[in-house]
Amino acid sequence: MSDARDKLLNYINGELLTDPTRRAVPDTPLFEDGWIDSLKILKLIAYIELMIGRNIPDEEIVMKNFRTVTVIVEHFESK
Amino acid sequence: MTTVKEMSTDEAMTQLSRLHEWTGSGRETVLGPHMLALVDWVDSKVVEFALQAGASELPVPRLIDRSVLERAGYFESFPATVEESNGGFMPSATCYHCYAKLAATSLREPGVWTCSARCRRNESQEEWGRLQTFTMREIVFVGSAAWVRKQRQEWIDRIVAFAQSLHLVVQLDTATDSFFAGGEARGRKLLQQIKGLKFELRAQMHAYGTPLAISSFNLHETFFSRRFNFQLADGIETHSGCVAFGLERWALALALTLGPDQAFSLVEQEKR
Numbered sequence: 001m002s003d004a005r006d007k008l009l010n011y012i013n014g015e016l017l018t019d020p021t022r023r024a025v026p027d028t029p030l031f032e033d034g035w036i037d038s039l040k041i042l043k044l045i046a047y048i049e050l051m052i053g054r055n056i057p058d059e060e061i062v063m064k065n066f067r068t069v070t071v072i073v074e075h076f077e078s079k
Numbered sequence: 080m081t082t083v084k085e086m087s088t089d090e091a092m093t094q095l096s097r098l099h100e101w102t103g104s105g106r107e108t109v110l111g112p113h114m115l116a117l118v119d120w121v122d123s124k125v126v127e128f129a130l131q132a133g134a135s136e137l138p139v140p141r142l143i144d145r146s147v148l149e150r151a152g153y154f155e156s157f158p159a160t161v162e163e164s165n166g167g168f169m170p171s172a173t174c175y176h177c178y179a180k181l182a183a184t185s186l187r188e189p190g191v192w193t194c195s196a197r198c199r200r201n202e203s204q205e206e207w208g209r210l211q212t213f214t215m216r217e218i219v220f221v222g223s224a225a226w227v228r229k230q231r232q233e234w235i236d237r238i239v240a241f242a243q244s245l246h247l248v249v250q251l252d253t254a255t256d257s258f259f260a261g262g263e264a265r266g267r268k269l270l271q272q273i274k275g276l277k278f279e280l281r282a283q284m285h286a287y288g289t290p291l292a293i294s295s296f297n298l299h300e301t302f303f304s305r306r307f308n309f310q311l312a313d314g315i316e317t318h319s320g321c322v323a324f325g326l327e328r329w330a331l332a333l334a335l336t337l338g339p340d341q342a343f344s345l346v347e348q349e350k351r
Binding site: 031036037038039040041042045058061062063066 | 253265266267268269270272273274275
């Protein structure tokens with residue numbers, strides 16, 4: 001598992017998911033079943049921006065780039 | 080058979096104004112008899128589609144009670160809404176009427192409803208087609224998540240085909256405005272964008288800036304079923320969705336695309 005994927009998973013499980021029974025794995029669909037709400041998405045984006053060192057334009061924030069932790073890391077590592 | 084107009088959009092707009100069929104703008108826009116007939120014609124076509132899709136027609140009052148809008152979280156989204164009279168409001172979308180009718184019901188099976196109402200929005204842009212008071216026809220569907228999503232896709236296919244059959248130049252875009260605006264507006268907008276909760280059908284009218292949204296296709300997830308406590312009797316999580324038609328915008332898009340004469344002839348053809 002890449003460092004970036006570990007860091008992002010730790011952030012999501014440690015900071016965003018307040019329900020202890022819910023733990024994301026690399027391929028958990030983040031936007032189904034209410035895992036990420038409208039406040040958490042802002043925190044998630046802010047965290048990814050810190051990780052990659054640039055702002056993410058709104059038009060890049062679409063399902064094909066954000067479906068799972070694996071997808072997020074692959075998308076932003078390829079940029 | 081309808082043919083596309085030979086005049087430019089500017090000429091069509093000038094002709095519409097000269098005929099007193101679309102005069103003024105924004106708050107002051109007044110439609111003439113032919114444009115009003117065209118509005119009714121578009122509405123009748125949508126109702127036909129809705130009835131074919133198994134919808135029930137819901138008659139709704141002109142105004143909606145404050146209590147309904149509070150339950151829908153309406154004032155969190157639109158705090159500047161103006162009261163019309165003694166607790167009655169003209170909402171920004173017709174479908175609130177529908178959720179009020181469904182409140183606290185148990186549905187034996189998924190359902191489709193349609194209703195039409197006058198709506199009001201404080202449109203900030205002075206652009207043709209952006210009326211402050213307008214007529215919105217909506218189709219509302221309630222069922223499981225998968226069923227509601229399938230309904231929306233079928234409506235997208237149906238209405239895109241309908242628009243294209245009328246020679247409208249349309250595109251389907253992810254909406255940039257939030258269906259449920261509010262304190263976390265950017266978060267909600269991004270969530271809506273990621274989940275593909277709202278698409279808009281926009282008609283291109285090149286001479287007048289950005290394409291005009293004439294319909295929207297929305298998923299609400301469980302937002303309204305929770306707020307209004309309606310649910311499927313079998314216990315499956317209850318989702319809702321809706322399709323909205325800005326009827327005056329449809330009429331304007333037709334008049335500017337086909338030219339007023341061709342657009343008005345759609346109504347006449349129906350009478351024959």
